[in-house]
Amino acid sequence: xxxxxxxPSSLSASVGDRVTFTCQASQDIxxxxxxxxxxxxKAPKLLIFDASNLETGVPSRFSGSGSGTDFTFxxxxxxxxxxxxxYCQQYINLPLxxxxxxxxxx
Amino acid sequence: EVQLVESGGGVVQxxxxxRLSCTASGFSVGDYLMSWFRQAPGKGLEWxxxxxxxxxxxxxxxxxxxxxxxTISRDDSxxxxxxxxxxxxxxxxxxxxxxxxxxxxGQGALVTVSS
Numbered sequence: 001x002x003x004x005x006x007x008p009s010s011l012s013a014s015v016g017d018r019v020t021f022t023c024q025a026s027q028d029i030x031x032x033x034x035x036x037x038x039x040x041x042k043a044p045k046l047l048i049f050d051a052s053n054l055e056t057g058v059p060s061r062f063s064g065s066g067s068g069t070d071f072t073f074x075x076x077x078x079x080x081x082x083x084x085x086x087y088c089q090q091y092i093n094l095p096l097x098x099x100x101x102x103x104x105x106x
Numbered sequence: 107e108v109q110l111v112e113s114g115g116g117v118v119q120x121x122x123x124x125r126l127s128c129t130a131s132g133f134s135v136g137d138y139l140m141s142w143f144r145q146a147p148g149k150g151l152e153w154x155x156x157x158x159x160x161x162x163x164x165x166x167x168x169x170x171x172x173x174x175x176x177t178i179s180r181d182d183s184x185x186x187x188x189x190x191x192x193x194x195x196x197x198x199x200x201x202x203x204x205x206x207x208x209x210x211x212g213q214g215a216l217v218t219v220s221s
Binding site: 034036100 | 141143150151152153167169170203208209211212213214
């Protein structure tokens with residue numbers, strides 16, 4: 001199975017800050033990576049697919065980059081509604097696997 | 107408008123069975139990859155399994171943790187996907203989500219396995 005490791009597990013930042021966190025795969029996954037946002041008590045929401053493609057309707061302050069084993073997720077200017085846990089997920093191999101999440105707090 | 111609504115969750119004793127339904131509107135379940143994910147209380151996300159679209163032969167895959175106990179199916183005429191869960195264990199306690207591809211998720215159904 002492909003292991004996905006996210007860091008940090010949590011972070012605290014201020015409104016307007018640039019926030020960046022990472023996801024590392026245990027083997028090459030090319031760009032077969034999704035990023036999800038899960039707000040408290042809600043279902044996950046797809047933000048980024050294929051490592052760097054913004055899902056329709058998602059604000060442009062969210063972005064993703066990387067390929068192979070190392071990936072980065074960035075919020076260019078943190079907003080109060082961005083408080084959530086963010087998960088990366090690989091889909092190149094079964095079983096589909098997720099990182100442990102990065103919890104973003106203000 | 108695309109919408110997914112799960113139903114059938116509840117409290118069940120270990121070893122018993124439960125069937126979740128995922129009723130889709132705005133599209134046909136046979137035209138898309140339909141997946142099930144779960145999230146144990148306070149934990150991260152886990153893939154349970156999926157059924158591929160008719161265009162991909164409707165193949166079904168499962169996570170090792172549920173293989174042989176869970177069965178995924180769908181009724182294209184009613185646009186419903188199902189997750190039949192047998193021989194439930196306490197560690198199956200979770201919110202179960204159905205999804206269309208990865209972009210549409212239901213609201214989740216809580217399954218609690220407890221004696």
